[in-house]
Amino acid sequence: MEPGRARNALSQLRKGALEYCVLALLDEGERYGFELVRTLSEADGLMVSEGTIYPLLSRLRRDLLVETSWQESETGPPRRYYHLTDAGRRALADFSDEWTKFRDSVDALLQHKEKGRERER
């Protein structure tokens, strides 16, 4: 299989999962944009470019999963902080349940294939 195909599949998965990673980070406590982006970009293979997180945050806000508030900063201009709404918390809980099932099923099938290959040797 050509590598582009796998990359495309992963990019779709990443796109879908990323917004729940944002919600999960905000579940720990409110954060401002830059802080959120840097934390996410430190996770290996999770995102491609930092700038695309901002449109995602804007969409989450329009969908009422997160709220924002301006807070003074000691080092510069006021920062826009993002925090989770009740709807956001529910969406995160729903996704976490489904994701666990999905991840386990995919893992089980992929490992099954690897074991088969080992047996052939």
Add this chain to the structure above:
Amino acid sequence: MNVNADPLVEGYLRHLEAVAAVLPEYRRAELLAEIRAHLDEALRQVPAGDEAAVRSMLDRLGSPEEIVAAAADPVPAGQFFPVPPTNGLAIASLLFGIFWLGGIGSLAALVLGYRARREIRNSAGAQRGSSLATIGIVLGWIGIALLVLAAVAALFLLAASSTTTGTSVTSSVAPVPTG
């Protein structure tokens, strides 16, 4: 703000502003403000005059095209297409078709119905109500047909009564049924 102090960052922001012109005003303003704030924070961690560090910071951020494409994403996952509105003329046509109004309603139903169907066709899916307009048109033609039948029947009755009584019909007015 030190964002505008760096020529590379300044160029990036100008490029982003130009590309973001396709976004609705409120979304563009929000995006630009967030990216500016991001660059402001990121620049503080970069030693002054370190061009390579600024370049790699902008690389991490991604190209303006990429960011705007993410912002323009029209249908977020899990969201349904909005239901298109029903054409108002189609509804009016149906109502006029139902209320015959001595044939005037039928005429209005036909005119509005045909116009509604044209508008809906031209809207290419943005408007609904084509079937309502069609019902209005059918009712309109039925109303016209009833009017013609009633007129013909009245003339026959008059002709019949004039031949039996031998009086002239020219002075009498054909009674048109209403309702």
